[in-house]
Amino acid sequence: MEGTAAKPVFYLLTLLCLSVMAWQLYRRAVHWLKGKPIGWKPDPWGSVIRYVLGQKKVQGSRPQSGAPMHLAIFYGFLSLFLATTLLAIATYAPVVGLRNFHEGTYYLVYETTFDLLGLLFVLGVAWALGRRSLHDVQVSRGIAHRVITSDWRDYATLGILLMLGLTGYGLEAARIANQPQTWDTVSVVGFWLAGFMPPVSDSAYVVTWWFHYAWFFAFVVFLPQMRIRHSLIAIVSAAGSPERPLGHLERVTVEEVEATERVGVALAEHYSRWHLLSLDACMSCGRCTEVCPAHGAGKVLNPKQVVADIAGANRSGALVAETVSEEALWACTTCNACVEACPVLIRHVDLIVDVRRNLVAEGRFSGTGATMLRQLGSTGHAWGVQGGREDWMQGLGVPLCREGAQFEYLFWVGCAGATDPAAVRTTKAVARLLQKAGVSFACLGNEEACTGDPARRAGDEFLFQGQAEANASVFERYGVRKVVTACPHCLNTLLNEYGEFGATLEVEHHTQLLARLVQEGALAPAQGAIGGTTFHDPCYLARVNGVSDPPRAIFGEATSMDGSDAALLRAMAAEPGARSPFLEPEHRGRKTLCCGAGGARMWMEEEPNQRPADRRVDELLATTAQEIAVACPFCRIMLDASLKQKAGDEIRLVDLAEKLEEANT
Ligand code: SF4
Ligand code: SF4
Known part of the structure; x- marks a missing residue:
């Protein structure tokens, strides 16, 4: 030219x-x-x-x-x-x-x-x-x-x-x-x-x-x-993205509420500039909707549409809850599958929980979910159980912090782990295994109170903060540094969210500690069932906190399950003996499929034909396994109800701690 x-x-x-x-x-x-x-x-x-x-x-x-x-x-x-x-x-x-x-x-x-x-x-x-x-x-x-x-x-x-x-x-x-x-x-x-x-x-x-x-x-x-x-736009969005764990929700401060006279998000402009920018990075690829368990179960929630609706509300100035629909907002299990899948880092869970916060503060949350919040506020227990957190200990000789026990690990039991009959079986198994392996631990008993996880994810931010502050002061009183828990929701909150309340803790899931004890020879490895065992990875363990190897390592096999077949194949290539001990379902590891309990959904009404757990149980049964292993009390409750309907008592539902205990008695 x-x-x-x-x-x-x-x-x-x-x-x-x-x-x-x-x-x-x-x-x-x-x-x-x-x-x-x-x-x-x-x-x-x-x-x-x-x-x-x-x-x-x-x-x-x-x-x-x-x-x-x-x-x-x-x-x-x-x-x-x-x-x-x-x-x-x-x-x-x-x-x-x-x-x-x-x-x-x-x-x-x-x-x-x-x-x-x-x-x-x-x-x-x-x-x-x-x-x-x-x-x-x-x-x-x-x-x-x-x-x-x-x-x-x-x-x-x-x-x-x-x-x-x-x-x-x-x-x-x-x-x-x-x-x-x-x-x-x-x-x-x-x-x-x-x-x-x-x-x-x-x-x-x-x-x-x-x-x-x-x-x-x-x-x-x-x-x-x-x-x-x-x-x-995704370049700018990535450059400004928050480097916080998937399982961490941003804190609302009293000062912010006093200054704005509002809790959470009513109008789109109440989100951060980054959240609004990220909406425009959406390419409508639909990956989020494809993996959403609520959408898959036939509910109105469609995370791709949520993003588009909030962007629309930002342009029109309409209320976010009305544009998205309250029904969709309450359907979310906060499983983070959408956040994990989104290639442009959109944080759907932040967007949804922020509106829930506003709805709760405005008194627009009712039904059994709201009852849970009232119960939690009055008893410190998500199911409203008064006391009773030490009943499961009878005859086990579990040391209590208030009795002056010296301990390395605080065994955090959780609301379900202390009082739900099936979850109590897990709790007892963990305690007996820790004793057998000679681990120094103690429990808080009736001094333990709900972490506040369901309150925070339902949108009652200040109820959560009250629980966090109270529990953090108990941790300080007893000098707690290391925690082991059988509840992935408690694990997530204690690990990722309590730091802001003065409790900096090393938190492990029971499968992590137990797998290490197996590796060190303190416990014999678990055995699979005749006919095969399948495993349901809990969202708040595998996806949100990246723990998917230890549940498999309890069986004494070296595995690598970050959710992709490629990772497993790589691990098998590196170590020919490495393989999963389970009959693996289609969705596993980080890409697991939600049971429907998270985000306080456990306590909310559910249409019988729209249960995410039904779809998950179908997938687990399709492996032809005779036994379904779990590692979360919430998952256990949700899967149990669906499993009973589909297979009666033919298929056994069991926590990995119980599986390990069977091999050690
Ligand atoms: S967090 Fe889970 S339930 Fe909620 S929108 Fe995302 S994929 Fe759906
Ligand atoms: S995965 Fe992300 S980019 Fe794709 S449709 Fe969903 S929000 Fe948009």
Whole structure:
């Protein structure tokens, strides 16, 4: 394009298109800035490297979710962006007195590398286009349920991207046909295409050049209107994301309530700026909805729709609870499957619990869930049991803190563990195993009170804070540092949320401590049932706190179950004897399927035909196992009800501690 008027026109058009794009993004940013300032210190570089460049979330997705296609498009696009940037730097280097380095061996390597990497982009986009079209055809013929939503803009986006890639190669081929050079063979694809072209005149080359850049201008101008805007917004969203554990909810302070005269979120602008920005990063991929147990059980909750509705409420100024619907908000089990699955780091659970907080404060929470909150407030026990936290200890000789016992571990029993008959069996088994292995432990007995987990997740933030402060002062009185518990919900709250209340604790699940005792030879390993045992990973253990190996290691086998088959296969390759002791269900490890108890759902009314536990039990029974092992008292209660309906007493439901005790008596 040297020596023509095209250059200034090109620069002018580029500036114009970038300005149009910036203006549209600014219009969106106005809505993000309505939110409150963020209350955390982000790790921008670390997050961008992990989640944008490393595509950590997409890499961990199931291939069926389109992850390989997305990775091809992303890394292909990234390489084209890098190639263009290097070319621009080399071209303008002489302006600041530097040498144009686009020559010699570097140039040959550059050409071959980026020419081939560009194929990734073109193939990825073609794959996306084919996948979307095929899905739409299948849905229209009634042979598939809609998983991918589409409108004309999605096809337009993919069309523009495909044309951008194809015309890029066409331009390269035209340049080779126009001005052949001896080194052109290094541009593998371009050289191959040029072989099909007749000689290209200078004017034909100019037309090809403008044709390619017309697609580039279209891409820049329309980007903020299309789903692909996530490619920009997700970078900013990742840079500002909170580096807190999945199981941690942000604290509401009394000062904040006094200043705003409100608890939680009524209007979208009450969220943080980051939460509002993250809504715009949503690409409507539907991964969150695909994994949502409430949606899967037929409830109205649809996390993808929740995100879209809150974004809409932010633009319109409508109340969030009315836009999303209270029914949907109360259906969430806070299982975090959606948060785990979301490639752009949207924290659906924060969004939902913040509105619940407002509903509870406004007195708009009723039924059995509200009864639980009243019971918890008056008795310190989620089922309203007065005292009775020491009944299970009778005859076991369990040491109590108040009696001056010296201990390494506080055995935190939990409301269910102390009083629910089935959970009490687990509690007793844990206590006897700890005694047998010579572990120094003690219990709080009637000085223990609910951690406040169900209150916090139901939205009663200050009831939770009261429980946390009271329990933290008891921990301080007895110098508690290490805690072991058989309840993943207690584990999560004590580990991830009590730090803000002065209790910095090392908290372990019973399967973690017991697996270590097996490993050290203090206990014999558990044995699977004849006919096979399957295992239900609890959400708050495997996904929220990343503990999925220890429940398997109790059987004395080396395993690696971070939720992906790939991890298990890697572990098996590294250690040929390694395998899971269970007949594994489809959803396991971090990708486990919720039983429906979390988020205080355990205490809320449930339509008999919409129980998440029914779906989970079906999946567990499909393994053909004769026994279902659990590691959470809440899961046990939920699965037990469904299992009785489906299989009567034929299939045994048992906690891993009981399994281990059987092998040690
Ligand atoms: S936390 Fe679980 S139940 Fe709630 S929206 Fe997400 S996937 Fe659905
Ligand atoms: S919230 Fe995340 S997972 Fe859900 S549709 Fe949007 S981008 Fe996909």
